[in-house]
Amino acid sequence: MYLNAFINKDETWLLWAILVSIAALSIYLEQRYAFASKITGAIIALIGAMILSNLNIIPIESPVYDQVWNYVIPLAIPLLLFRSNIFKIWKESRRLLFxxxxxxxxxxxxxxxxxxxxHQFIPELDKIGAMMTGSYIGGGVNFAALSTKFQTPGELVSATVVADNSVMAFYFxxxxxxxxxxxxxxxxxxxxTENNQSEGNNAEAYWKRNExxxxxxxxxxxxxxxxxxxxFKISETVNSVVPKSNPFMEILVSIIGDQFLLxxxxxxxxxxxxxxxxxxxxASDELGTFLIYIFFVVIGVPASIPIIIKTAPLLFIFVAIILIFNLAITLSFGKLFKFNIEEILLASNANAGGPTTAAALAISKGWHSLVGPILIIGTLGYVIGNYVGTMMGYYLSQFM
Incomplete structure (x- = not known):
């Protein structure tokens, strides 16, 4: 089915044009139409690429896709972290931080x-667990970094994204x-005390024209x-110089020498x-987010529809369980420590959907005083998501 695609794998410029155009189209649809905003541009981008690859229009393997994994994703990480001032987070938003x-x-x-x-029913669930830990503390940038770090098979990454975005739509x-x-x-x-719901599209409201x-x-x-x-140079040096003489040193080097953690x-x-x-x-937020959309296009390319149909139902359950526990624990402790319901829901949203969707929720509900703080706090998830996701990946791998 995938042999001899209509577009050859070495058609570099043509494939780049397709990847970038699908990313741009998904952003346009997300910001232009309410139904697309609910689906999210990420899943639109993934499905667009998946359709083209399953129709044998574009190849499932190409050096272009490797370039996205090797260059686009690493660039997106710092661009999306440029707003993550930990001192400002602590000074201005310590209540939401807690x-x-x-x-x-x-x-x-x-x-x-x-x-x-x-874990007995889904292959390589330790890797998926690491990805979802990072994603549901930070966002798509952590998902991308951890999927690269743990070398999760493309079809499982695609199936996880489908399950994630589908369940997230209901969660919102x-x-x-x-x-x-x-x-x-x-x-x-x-x-x-009042619900001042704003009109219009959340994505369009947040990503308004900026100077x-x-x-x-x-x-x-x-x-x-x-x-x-x-x-990456420091990582290369650490891995080549520091000896891996025992399991402890091997784990230590894998952490301190990890490209994405560094x-x-x-x-x-x-x-x-x-x-x-x-x-x-x-510009850094816009540039970084657009690069992440290109990432979602690429992970949709190798998606085999039969594999997704077979794997995704269990992944729906996996993702749903994570969100249920996240919300239940956030509500319980939020009630215990007397947090406002707005703060509780935005904190849960910032974990599961990242700062952008949390800000969109605040805007749509008229909680304007919380838009700035939740954006600051939500960006912290980009920082700690990789660390926690990495630790979870290593821990869960012991049980596979």
């Missing part, structure tokens, strides 16, 4: 329980509905390229030192 970290624990517990129940509906339930109104504190200069683009790319180059750490340090510069640097 409930966000509790929600992160809910993700870890959910992954552990789901893995315990399903739950988050939007919960504040209006009588039980919630009775038992939880509320910051906002971006040529200098912003130049600085963003120059710094991102430099951080990737330095981090990249995350170095970016975080640079942003903290030069916080004022990065606060005034526009």
């Amino acid at each position: 409930i966000f970290l509790i929600s992160s624990i809910g993700t870890v517990v959910g992954v552990a329980v789901a893995f315990l129940l399903l 509906i739950v988050l939007i509905t919960l504040p209006n339930l009588k039980f919630i109104k009775k038992h939880f504190k509320r910051l906002h 971006i200069s040529l200098k912003d683009i130049a600085y963003s790319f120059a710094i991102a390229f430099s951080l990737v180059a330095i981090s 990249l995350t750490t170095l970016t975080l340090i640079i942003v903290a030192i030069f916080s004022r510069f990065f606060e005034n640097l526009n």
Whole structure:
């Protein structure tokens, strides 16, 4: 079925044109139509590529796809971390930070329980568990980094994304509905007594036209390229110089010499030192997010529909269990520590869907005072998601 695709694997420019165009089209649809916004641009991008590959129009293997994994994803990570000033997070949003970290624990517990129940039925679930831990603490950038780190097979990555985005669509509906339930109104504190729902598309509202200069683009790319180059060089040096004489040293080197963890750490340090510069640097969010959309196109390419039909139902259950535990633990401890329902739901949303969707939820519900803080807190997930996801991956692998 996949042999001799209409477009040859070495048609570099043509394949790049297709990848970038699908990413652009998915963003347009997400911001233009309400139904596409609910589906999310990520799954639209994935399905678009999956259709082309299953119709044998584009090849399932190509050096172009390798370039996305090897260059596009590493560049996206620092670009999306340029807003992650840990000092500002602690100073301005420590209340939301506390409930966000509790929600992160809910993700870890959910992954552990789901893995315990399903690891005998889903292949390489330790790798998927690592990816989903990072994704449900940070977002798509962590998912991309961890799927690369643990070398998860492309068809399983695609099936996981389908399950993730499908369940997330329902989860967002739950988050939007919960504040209006009588039980919630009775038992939880509320910051906002009125629901001032805004009209329009959430994605379009968040990604409104921004003032971006040529200098912003130049600085963003120059710094991102430099951080990737330095981090990957340090990783290469650590792995070649530090001996792996025993299992402990092997694990230690795999952590301290990990390309993506070094990249995350170095970016975080640079942003903290030069916080004022990065606060005034526009374009990095937009550039990084667009690169992630290209990633979603690529992971849709090798998706075999029969494999997804066979694997995805169990992955739906796996993802649903994680979200159930995340929300249950966030609500329980939020109630215990007397958090407002708005803070609780936004913290859970920022974990599961990242800062962008959390901000969109706040905007759509009229919780405007929480838009800025949840964006700051949500970006912290980019930072810690890789660390926690990596540790979960190594831990769960012992049971496979």
